[in-house]
Structure formats: C-alpha cells, structure tokens
Amino acid sequence: MKGFLSTVDYPLEDLERLLHAAERFKHAIDVSKPLAGRSVALVFFNPSLRTRASMQVGIYELGGNAVVLEPGGTSWTLEHRDGVVMDGDKTEHLAEFVRVLSRYGSAIGVRTFAAMNDWSEDRVDPVLNAFAKYSEVPIINLESAMHHPCQALADMMTIREKLDAGKKKVTLTWAWHPKPLPMAVPNSFALAAAQMGHDLTVAHPLGYELDEKLMETIRHKAMEAGGSVQITSDIDQAVEGAEVVYAKSWGGKHFYGTPDRDIAERAQYREKWIVDEGKMARTNHGIFMHCLPVRRNVIVTDGVIDSPASVVIDEAENRLHVQKAILAELMKVKPQNKRAAD
Numbered sequence: 497m498k499g500f501l502s503t504v505d506y507p508l509e510d511l512e513r514l515l516h517a518a519e520r521f522k523h524a525i526d527v528s529k530p531l532a533g534r535s536v537a538l539v540f541f542n543p544s545l546r547t548r549a550s551m552q553v554g555i556y557e558l559g560g561n562a563v564v565l566e567p568g569g570t571s572w573t574l575e576h577r578d579g580v581v582m583d584g585d586k587t588e589h590l591a592e593f594v595r596v597l598s599r600y601g602s603a604i605g606v607r608t609f610a611a612m613n614d615w616s617e618d619r620v621d622p623v624l625n626a627f628a629k630y631s632e633v634p635i636i637n638l639e640s641a642m643h644h645p646c647q648a649l650a651d652m653m654t655i656r657e658k659l660d661a662g663k664k665k666v667t668l669t670w671a672w673h674p675k676p677l678p679m680a681v682p683n684s685f686a687l688a689a690a691q692m693g694h695d696l697t698v699a700h701p702l703g704y705e706l707d708e709k710l711m712e713t714i715r716h717k718a719m720e721a722g723g724s725v726q727i728t729s730d731i732d733q734a735v736e737g738a739e740v741v742y743a744k745s746w747g748g749k750h751f752y753g754t755p756d757r758d759i760a761e762r763a764q765y766r767e768k769w770i771v772d773e774g775k776m777a778r779t780n781h782g783i784f785m786h787c788l789p790v791r792r793n794v795i796v797t798d799g800v801i802d803s804p805a806s807v808v809i810d811e812a813e814n815r816l817h818v819q820k821a822i823l824a825e826l827m828k829v830k831p832q833n834k835r836a837a838d
C-alpha cells in the first residue's frame with residue numbers, strides 16, 4: 497500500500513487484512529510501535545473531532561509524533577491548481593508544501609472537503625490528487641471531496657463486530673438536513689459495503705443520486721463479491737428487514753453552486769426523511785449507524801440514537817483501530833522520499 501486514498505484501490509484481501517489488524521490493535525494483541533522515531537503530518541483544511549483526535553491518539557500509540565497543520569490558520573494558505581499566477585490570497589503552492597512535508601514525515605494525512613461549487617470539479621478530487629501527485633510519502637485520505645475511506649473501514653469493522661462476518665442487508669439512507677453536505681461518507685460507505693459483499697440498498701429522494709460512474713463501480717464490486725445493490729426513493733421500503741440502517745445527508749449534485757435551490761427543494765422531505773422509531777421497527781433488529789457529527793431530531797430521533805440499536809460511539813472508536821492498522825501497513829513500505837534513511 498502506497499497510500500490510502502479510497503478503498504476502491506484495494507482488493508478484498510487487503511481490506512480483510514486491515515480489518516484483522518484493526519481487531520488486533522483494539523484487543524491489545526498487537527502493541528507494536530511501527531511509528532517509533534517517525535512523524536506523520538495531518539493537514540486539516542476543515543474542522544474535525546473524530547478524525548483529528550483518533551489520528552493523533554493512534555500515531556502516539558504507535559510510537560510516533562503527529563504534526564497538525566491547518567492551512568490558512570496554523571500554516572500558509574494553499575494553492576493547488578497548476579499554472580496559476582499566485583497574485584491572489586494564496587501564499588504557498590502544494591508543489592512546495594507537500595514536498596517539504598515529505599522530507600519531515602513518513603506519511604501525510606489530509607482532510608479537504610468538497611467545495612460544492614461545481615460537481616465536475618469536486619468529483620475528480622482535485623486537492624487530494626494534488627497531494628498524491630507531489631508527495632514522496634504515502635497520503636492518507638482523512639475525507640476528501642469524494643471519499644472518506646477511514647470512516648468506511650471503521651463502519652465495516654463495526655458491522656462485523658455487531659453482526660458477525662456474513663453478508664448483511666445494509667441500508668444507506670439520505671436524511672433531511674438544513675443545508676447541503678458533501679457526499680464523501682455515503683460514497684465510501686456504499687463502496688466499502690459493496691466490496692465486502694453486503695446486500696446494499698441506497699435510499700434517497702429523486703434528485704439526490706450519487707455519482708453515476710461511482711455507482712457503476714459499486715455495482716461491479718458488489719457483483720464480484722456476491723452482494724447486490726438496489727436504489728429506491730422509498731425510505732420505508734428501504735428499511736424493511738434491514739440489519740443495518742446507515743443515515744447520512746448529502747447535497748444534490750445538480751444544486752452545486754446554488755445551495756439555496758437545494759435548501760428549497762429538500763424542504764418537502766423534512767418530515768419523512770428522518771430515522772425514527774417507526775422506521776427502526778420495520779428493520780430486522782437493525783443497528784443504527786452514523787459517522788457523526790449528527791443533528792439530533794433532524795437526521796435521527798433521540799429515541800433511536802439513545803437506544804440499544806445505536807452503535808455510533810463504538811463506530812467512532814473503531815476509527816482509532818482501523819487508522820492504526822492503515823498506518824502500520826503503510827510503514828511496512830520503505831519511505832520513498834529523498835531523506836529515506838529510516
């Protein structure tokens with residue numbers, strides 16, 4: 497593994513190996529320190545609780561040192577586009593920023609959300625790919641415009657932990673939220689669920705479709721792994737018999753650049769598109785999942801998130817264990833940077 501940008505880059509056996517390693521870290525069977533004497537840079541363009549805290553704690557527990565940078569806050573504002581005349585508000589180009597960090601650390605984690613101005617730009621993950629282009633060390637995606645693979649792997653670990661290792665009926669449902677949000681979490685959850693061979697249902701109102709090309713990949717991965725994919729705009733049908741209900745809101749890609757149009761469109765879905773006790777009663781003793789942060793009584797009712805069916809806190813804990821597994825795996829490869837003495 498030269499980096500961890502999306503689970504799509506890894507065959508099932510690699511994902512299985514990571515999940516196995518994560519379980520060993522979780523149960524203190526593996527207490528190795530593969531980051532001893534090494535540093536990892538964590539670059540946050542956007543806010544975070546779980547990702548930042550779990551990466552810092554994980555790096556410490558693996559014996560390493562985390563260097564946290566916030567472009568525009570604790571480090572310079574950054575330009576990622578090639579060939580730009582930098583006479584605006586950006587001080588440093590990623591070409592220098594990333595190559596300099598590559599000389600200090602053994603890996604770079606980056607969080608860079610979708611700008612949500614133009615779908616055609618966000619869908620190619622421009623900032624994450626600029627990091628990958630310039631880096632001499634592995635890049636870990638800590639949520640980009642299109643993917644949140646660390647979250648997805650923690651989600652797969654949680655499903656397996658709560659429900660055993662077999663194929664499950666997994667429902668990913670859109671939920672109403674007062675403003676449009678990026679699609680990285682639903683994209684990566686659906687992809688990983690397909691890669692693991694689950695029977696996946698994706699529920700959303702018309703107009704909130706996920707990326708078509710990604711859905712093609714998800715269908716292909718599901719078929720390869722012996723699973724299936726269904727799309728529906730009927731949330732009641734989607735949760736019927738589900739063993740996992742994964743809630744997440746996201747913006748309609750046709751509304752990128754015009755959020756007020758999205759907000760007006762989604763208003764009609766406020767009452768129906770919430771995970772409540774009635775919907776959970778339709779499931780097959782289903783568990784409730786969400787990546788967090790979550791708006792209570794908007795995405796999910798208090799009655800559901802506070803019920804025994806809710807696994808959101810264990811799901812957040814599992815971020816720590818899967819990220820330790822990813823870091824440990826990446827450290828098996830000799831660093832490719834020019835300072836690569838370690």
Ligand code: CP
Nearest residue numbers: 544545546547787788
């Ligand atoms: N789930 C998740 O990535 O949480 P944060 O945004 O708090 O890091």
